[in-house]
Structures are given as C-alpha cells and as structure tokens.
Amino acid sequence: MSNFFKKKDAHLDKKIKIYSPISGKIIPIEEVPDIVFSKKIVGDGIAIKPTDNKIVSPIDGTIGKIFKTLHSFSIESYSGIQIFVHFGIDTVKLNGEGFRSYAKENQKVKKGELILKVNLELLKKKAKSIITPIVISNMEEIKKKKKKGLVKSGKNVIMYINKK
Numbered sequence: 001m002s003n004f005f006k007k008k009d010a011h012l013d014k015k016i017k018i019y020s021p022i023s024g025k026i027i028p029i030e031e032v033p034d035i036v037f038s039k040k041i042v043g044d045g046i047a048i049k050p051t052d053n054k055i056v057s058p059i060d061g062t063i064g065k066i067f068k069t070l071h072s073f074s075i076e077s078y079s080g081i082q083i084f085v086h087f088g089i090d091t092v093k094l095n096g097e098g099f100r101s102y103a104k105e106n107q108k109v110k111k112g113e114l115i116l117k118v119n120l121e122l123l124k125k126k127a128k129s130i131i132t133p134i135v136i137s138n139m140e141e142i143k144k145k146k147k148k149g150l151v152k153s154g155k156n157v158i159m160y161i162n163k164k
Contacts, residue, residue, distance in 0.1 A: 018159040021058040050087075056114055
C-alpha cells in the first residue's frame with residue numbers, strides 16, 4: 001500500500017461519529033433558551049427541535065447517569081467522549097411527567113438503542129421549551145465539526161469528533 005493511502009486514512013481511527021438521539025431540526029447551541037447551554041457552561045454541542053418521541057443512544061457506549069426525573073442522561077463512548085442529552089428546558093420541574101425510561105445506569109448500549117420516550121404533545125404544553133441540547137462535556141479533549149439541517153434519530157450524524 002502506498003504512503004498516500006496510509007496518510008489519507010490515518011485520521012479515520014480518531015474520527016468519532018455522534019448520531020442524532022432524536023429526530024428533528026438541528027439548531028445552534030447558542031440559540032437554546034437557557035444560558036447554561038447557550039453560553040456553553042456545561043460543554044459545547046448542538047440542539048435539536050424534536051419532531052419525534054423517541055430518544056436513542058447517539059453512540060455505542062455506557063449510560064452514565066439517568067436523572068430520576070428522566071429528562072436527561074449522560075453516556076460515555078468507548079473512546080471516552082462524554083455526551084449529555086437534555087430533553088427540553090426546565091423539564092426537570094415536571095418530576096418525570098411525560099417521560100419513560102427504557103435503559104438503566106451503567107448499561108452498555110448500541111447506537112440507535114432506545115433510551116427514553118417522551119410524550120411530545122404534553123411536553124410542548126408544559127415545558128418552557130422542547131429544544132433538546134446534545135452536549136459534549138469533555139470538550140477540552142476533542143475537536144468537533146457540527147452538522148446542520150433535519151435529522152433522524154439513530155440514522156444521521158450530528159457531529160464528527162476528533163480526539164486530540
């Protein structure tokens with residue numbers, strides 16, 4: 001094999017694909033109506049305005065924490081990327097109403113595997129916003145490239161991550 005092909009493909013082992021955990025339209029993280037996300041206090045990423053009620057794993061990895069109010073969870077990829085998926089804004093105040101969990105903490109999951117279901121119509125009425133931030137919490141360790149447009153849960157890549 002020539003050096004050209006080795007160099008060209010050398011980046012592939014470092015590039016990690018983060019898939020959409022929910023179907024909808026990607027919006028910039030800076031437009032999330034919560035300063036914790038828009039100012040990237042908990043990390044950088046993207047947000048999705050959901051059109052579906054299923055939240056799936058964006059990567060192969062291990063579930064870290066599923067909040068008892070079921071509005072968010074963390075997951076770590078096998079390569080060490082820490083992702084935080086937070087459905088809606090101020091949804092913690094609903095104490096789990098409108099959410100159902102299908103996964104457990106410390107469970108190993110595959111990309112596209114069902115983690116949570118939401119009652120989208122109920123949450124549209126009761127939550128401040130249904131915009132769903134997807135944040136990389138260990139950004140200091142990575143470089144990223146964000147995608148735009150409409151996405152399908154478990155099908156479309158929303159971010160490409162390169163480990164530094």
